[in-house]
Amino acid sequence: xxxxxxxxxxxxxxxxxxxxxxxxxxxxxxxxxxxxxxxxxxxxxxxxxxxxxxxxxxxxxxxxxxxxxxxxxxxxxxxxxxxxxxxxxxxxxxxxxxxxxxxxxxxxxxxx
Amino acid sequence: xxxxxxxxxxxxxxxxxxxxxxxxxxxxxxxxxxxxxxxxxxxxxxxxxxxxxxxxxxxxxxxxxxxxxxxxxxxxxxxxxxxxxxxxxxxxxxxxxxxxxxxxxxxxxxxxxxx
Numbered sequence: 001x002x003x004x005x006x007x008x009x010x011x012x013x014x015x016x017x018x019x020x021x022x023x024x025x026x027x028x029x030x031x032x033x034x035x036x037x038x039x040x041x042x043x044x045x046x047x048x049x050x051x052x053x054x055x056x057x058x059x060x061x062x063x064x065x066x067x068x069x070x071x072x073x074x075x076x077x078x079x080x081x082x083x084x085x086x087x088x089x090x091x092x093x094x095x096x097x098x099x100x101x102x103x104x105x106x107x108x109x110x111x112x
Numbered sequence: 113x114x115x116x117x118x119x120x121x122x123x124x125x126x127x128x129x130x131x132x133x134x135x136x137x138x139x140x141x142x143x144x145x146x147x148x149x150x151x152x153x154x155x156x157x158x159x160x161x162x163x164x165x166x167x168x169x170x171x172x173x174x175x176x177x178x179x180x181x182x183x184x185x186x187x188x189x190x191x192x193x194x195x196x197x198x199x200x201x202x203x204x205x206x207x208x209x210x211x212x213x214x215x216x217x218x219x220x221x222x223x224x225x226x227x
Contacts, residue, residue: 032213043116043202043218044155051213087154091213098168100145100157 004088004103011109012078020073020106022088027068031092035062035073037084038105044087047073083110114138116205116219124225125193133188133222137205143167144186145216146178147202155202161186162208190224198226 005023012018024033032051036044048055048062050071055062061074075082088103117136125131137144143162147155160168161180180186184205190197200223204216 043220045218046215049213096167098160100168100170102154102156105154
């Protein structure tokens, strides 16, 4: 099964950009890359997802390497509310059957 | 609209007992997934159901089972509880099965403690 590897923790100053890396060297061609974040005592919250091309939404950008073996979640201006655990996730569907692999997560600390 | 709801919020059981956790998806969502999150770790995928059929299963023993009802709500059942089953159990719903690109919306979870 595909696996994801993330740094345990990262720090960022408020209002500066943050780049959260994820390694998924065993990714398969049908795996979508999803990013979710989780605040304490809450369920995970969707951030962004992509397959091959870079993606942007109002929350963040997702940069996917050309070989798809790594990706980077980019928060353009970190705020205190962005402090959370960020998970890189691989999801695939084969014959209508789902597989989901969560990474270990990166705890992001935002310094005022 | 209400988000994903789960009940109970907290639960304490003893080893060997059985437990049933419940999940109500967002109105209109037909897919429900279950995850186990042990303290300090990322969630682990247990099951996904769509239109009352199992559409995904993670690496969990047969003590874990689930079902989805005609109103799309779902139950997760765990038999013969072990200490290691202590965790936060998360339910997530999505509108479609949609391959692997649908957005999942998570509930707040049920905290299960096995003594």
